[in-house]
Amino acid sequence: MSRNQLSINFVNDVVAAIQNVVGAGQIALHEPNFDGNEWKYIKDCLDSNYVSSVGKYVDEFEQALVTYTGAKYAITVVNGTAALQIALKLAGVEQGDEVLIPALTFVATANAVSYLGAIPHFVDSEISTLGINTGKLREYLESNTELKAGACFNKESNRPIRALVPMHTFGHPSLLDEILLIGQEFNLAIVEDAAESLGSLYKGKHTGTFGKLGTLSFNGNKTITTGGGGAILTDNESLARRAKHITTTAKLPHKWEFDHDEIGFNFRMPNINAALGCAQIEKISDKIALKRRLFQNYKEAFSSISEVTLFEEPKNCHSNYWLQTIILNDQTEKFRDSILEETNLLGISTRPIWKLICDLGPYNNSPSMNLDVARKLSRQIINLPSSPSLFVGSK
Amino acid sequence: MSRNQLSINFVNDVVAAIQNVVGAGQIALHEPNFDGNEWKYIKDCLDSNYVSSVGKYVDEFEQALVTYTGAKYAITVVNGTAALQIALKLAGVEQGDEVLIPALTFVATANAVSYLGAIPHFVDSEISTLGINTGKLREYLESNTELKAGACFNKESNRPIRALVPMHTFGHPSLLDEILLIGQEFNLAIVEDAAESLGSLYKGKHTGTFGKLGTLSFNGNKTITTGGGGAILTDNESLARRAKHITTTAKLPHKWEFDHDEIGFNFRMPNINAALGCAQIEKISDKIALKRRLFQNYKEAFSSISEVTLFEEPKNCHSNYWLQTIILNDQTEKFRDSILEETNLLGISTRPIWKLICDLGPYNNSPSMNLDVARKLSRQIINLPSSPSLFVGSK
Numbered sequence: 011m012s013r014n015q016l017s018i019n020f021v022n023d024v025v026a027a028i029q030n031v032v033g034a035g036q037i038a039l040h041e042p043n044f045d046g047n048e049w050k051y052i053k054d055c056l057d058s059n060y061v062s063s064v065g066k067y068v069d070e071f072e073q074a075l076v077t078y079t080g081a082k083y084a085i086t087v088v089n090g091t092a093a094l095q096i097a098l099k100l101a102g103v104e105q106g107d108e109v110l111i112p113a114l115t116f117v118a119t120a121n122a123v124s125y126l127g128a129i130p131h132f133v134d135s136e137i138s139t140l141g142i143n144t145g146k147l148r149e150y151l152e153s154n155t156e157l158k159a160g161a162c163f164n165k166e167s168n169r170p171i172r173a174l175v176p177m178h179t180f181g182h183p184s185l186l187d188e189i190l191l192i193g194q195e196f197n198l199a200i201v202e203d204a205a206e207s208l209g210s211l212y213k214g215k216h217t218g219t220f221g222k223l224g225t226l227s228f229n230g231n232k233t234i235t236t237g238g239g240g241a242i243l244t245d246n247e248s249l250a251r252r253a254k255h256i257t258t259t260a261k262l263p264h265k266w267e268f269d270h271d272e273i274g275f276n277f278r279m280p281n282i283n284a285a286l287g288c289a290q291i292e293k294i295s296d297k298i299a300l301k302r303r304l305f306q307n308y309k310e311a312f313s314s315i316s317e318v319t320l321f322e323e324p325k326n327c328h329s330n331y332w333l334q335t336i337i338l339n340d341q342t343e344k345f346r347d348s349i350l351e352e353t354n355l356l357g358i359s360t361r362p363i364w365k366l367i368c369d370l371g372p373y374n375n376s377p378s379m380n381l382d383v384a385r386k387l388s389r390q391i392i393n394l395p396s397s398p399s400l401f402v403g404s405k
Numbered sequence: 406m407s408r409n410q411l412s413i414n415f416v417n418d419v420v421a422a423i424q425n426v427v428g429a430g431q432i433a434l435h436e437p438n439f440d441g442n443e444w445k446y447i448k449d450c451l452d453s454n455y456v457s458s459v460g461k462y463v464d465e466f467e468q469a470l471v472t473y474t475g476a477k478y479a480i481t482v483v484n485g486t487a488a489l490q491i492a493l494k495l496a497g498v499e500q501g502d503e504v505l506i507p508a509l510t511f512v513a514t515a516n517a518v519s520y521l522g523a524i525p526h527f528v529d530s531e532i533s534t535l536g537i538n539t540g541k542l543r544e545y546l547e548s549n550t551e552l553k554a555g556a557c558f559n560k561e562s563n564r565p566i567r568a569l570v571p572m573h574t575f576g577h578p579s580l581l582d583e584i585l586l587i588g589q590e591f592n593l594a595i596v597e598d599a600a601e602s603l604g605s606l607y608k609g610k611h612t613g614t615f616g617k618l619g620t621l622s623f624n625g626n627k628t629i630t631t632g633g634g635g636a637i638l639t640d641n642e643s644l645a646r647r648a649k650h651i652t653t654t655a656k657l658p659h660k661w662e663f664d665h666d667e668i669g670f671n672f673r674m675p676n677i678n679a680a681l682g683c684a685q686i687e688k689i690s691d692k693i694a695l696k697r698r699l700f701q702n703y704k705e706a707f708s709s710i711s712e713v714t715l716f717e718e719p720k721n722c723h724s725n726y727w728l729q730t731i732i733l734n735d736q737t738e739k740f741r742d743s744i745l746e747e748t749n750l751l752g753i754s755t756r757p758i759w760k761l762i763c764d765l766g767p768y769n770n771s772p773s774m775n776l777d778v779a780r781k782l783s784r785q786i787i788n789l790p791s792s793p794s795l796f797v798g799s800k
Contacts, residue, residue, distance in 0.1 A: 042456065044454065048451055049451055053444070056439045056443055056447075060625075061437065061632040062632050089671050118671055121668055121669065121670070125520075237456040261512075267760070268760050270765050270766075270767070271765070272766065273516055275516070276487070279633075360661070362661060364663040365663055
């Protein structure tokens with residue numbers, strides 16, 4: 011068989027494995043479904059005229075998030091980016107500070123840092139979790155930072171590094187024990203970007219509840235959705251109060267007077283979006299169970315393709331498997347674009363992982379450690395259709 | 406009759422006049438109603454699974470806004486504050502610039518300036534419009550600014566003043582002809598904060614379409630609502646494109662690749678909120694007609710109370726009468742809080758106008774002109790229940 015023939019066979023095999031799981035027709039990467047109380051709760055909003063800043067669903071959704079995740083407090087906001095911006099601000103990040111974030115994440119992680127006038131500082135990834143490479147990070151911090159007046163300073167830029175943001179990629183928890191230790195040792199606030207990992211557990215505890223604050227997203231492509239929305243999680247009562255205060259224009263309580271004691275934000279989640287969230291979270295365990303079974307289907311389908319690794323939840327973790335992920339190897343990474351092309355032509359939505367943020371124009375000049383692992387993952391990863399409903403569609 | 410008795414009579418007369426219009430029971434300041442296609446369109450979102458960034462309603466709502474206002478382009482976003490932040494950015498406002506805004510406005514106007522690292526510079530109000538006092542502003546700019554390299558500089562702070570933001574208070578258009586002239590003369594970009602004035606006309610043309618850019622709000626208390634939402638209006642194609650681009654994370658178009666060419670924002674309006682907007686705007690003319698008839702009811706009810714002025718649309722204007730407004734006089738302003746107390750005790754929501762923004766902690770040190778008119782209005786104004794449905798309830 012010619013080399014060319016071998017290539018075609020490999021691409022065909024991968025595409026066939028995916029089709030074997032998802033079937034034919036237009037298949038989204040991740041779509042929500044609304045088979046619960048969504049319509050009932052939204053109808054209640056319309057019937058009561060409470061669609062905006064008044065109404066019970068915001069409180070109820072926040073309470074449901076508390077009950078589900080075990081965080082002491084949850085504060086809902088308009089989206090995950092706003093949640094991260096506010097969480098970083100409350101963690102003490104100020105203009106001119108640096109914040110350590112993965113180079114391999116969605117651009118919103120870096121943007122949230124930028125909105126505060128702070129500078130993202132890029133960290134390499136780890137192959138076992140797709141998250142922060144804790145071994146490399148520790149070594150890097152030991153060599154490149156110093157503690158001055160209790161704060162961690164970048165020796166090169168002479169700027170304080172205020173926080174470290176683990177992002178739990180595609181729903182898989184990062185190495186949180188190690189990350190918390192690094193936070194303590196180098197005096198970095200830990201703010202978890204759990205936008206993708208609602209419902210994922212690390213040693214039995216929910217992601218988003220390990221750091222000083224954690225943040226969630228309920229965008230349409232997430233495990234549960236509010237149309238657009240996000241939340242801040244924390245166990246700290248005073249941070250929770252501040253989060254609610256500054257995300258609702260920092261208005262002081264009064265029957266009718268307008269008094270605002272700081273520059274607040276208009277980040278309140280509307281009642282109608284929270285109503286959707288209330289219905290969605292009632293079914294989250296079912297959704298995650300289906301997504302985990304979908305993983306098993308992919309595992310079977312890919313069992314005979316040795317050049318491809320289907321990414322499996324890290325040790326001690328129970329992942330929500332937000333996006334199913336295959337990783338090509340050094341020999342097959344050159345077929346990534348052919349696989350993307352073929353599947354998308356067939357109507358099956360697949361996508362590569364993000365470009366490294368440091369390679370995007372606006373972040374070209376941000377500080378960074380060596381990013382060998384992230385760079386390789388950036389070339390080798392493909393996300394597969396991951397909707398919970400796909401499990402039903404499989405044989 | 407004792408002086409005390411006179412006071413009690415005045416408060417009672419005002420309360421009775423309000424009750425005469427709105428009736429008894431719990432009366433909101435402004436509540437939406439959903440008697441159109443709201444349910445149908447939202448059900449369509451749920452049935453199609455399109456509640457978030459995919460779906461037809463965002464495009465349709467933007468088109469409906471274009472058709473209704475006559476602006477060439479409309480870009481929907483998560484709320485009015487975000488709309489103003491982006492409009493100011495696109496108008497050229499940068500860190501360290503000053504922006505002229507009314508002292509008498511909702512705090513969001515100032516916050517949007519602050520998010521860009523710019524400084525609000527407060528302008529006095531005019532009694533005939535409740536908006537920018539153009540006479541005082543022109544004199545002030547003549548004395549206190551100078552043109553350097555084509556830009557207007559504050560002689561005291563030596564910072565460039567980049568833009569002027571008229572806010573059309575309670576739906577009443579500011580003196581737009583004069584404002585546009587001042588913009589030309591002093592080289593200030595005009596960005597209209599039309600959050601309250603969708604549907605209000607100045608000389609037959611919609612507010613929000615006079616400036617380089619204009620902004621709208623669809624908060625729950627506005628004339629039409631999307632739960633939470635806002636929009637940017639402009640006639641400039643390249644500004645419109647930039648507005649859409651940077652409010653949707655500045656992602657470059659590609660089938661699957663993630664490339665972002667600037668620090669964008671996650672300000673996209675979710676499809677489900679836009680669906681609400683599509684239904685609401687179909688009925689906007691009816692809503693405004695009812696609000697204008699409600700004004701006539703108040704006019705009749707207050708005709709015999711000479712110490713109170715019911716605010717009427719300015720000359721050459723056709724207002725949406727978003728919030729009905731009475732103005733006490735120098736003798737009766739001391740009864741403002743009694744009137745607020747009495748009405749709210751009865752379940753009738755009334756409220757004072759905002760505190761001057763320069764009197765709020767975070768804006769204490771911002772530059773300001775003399776604010777005599779705004780200060781007096783801030784003491785003398787009360788807003789009355791203004792929902793369109795109240796007209797039906799009146800005799």
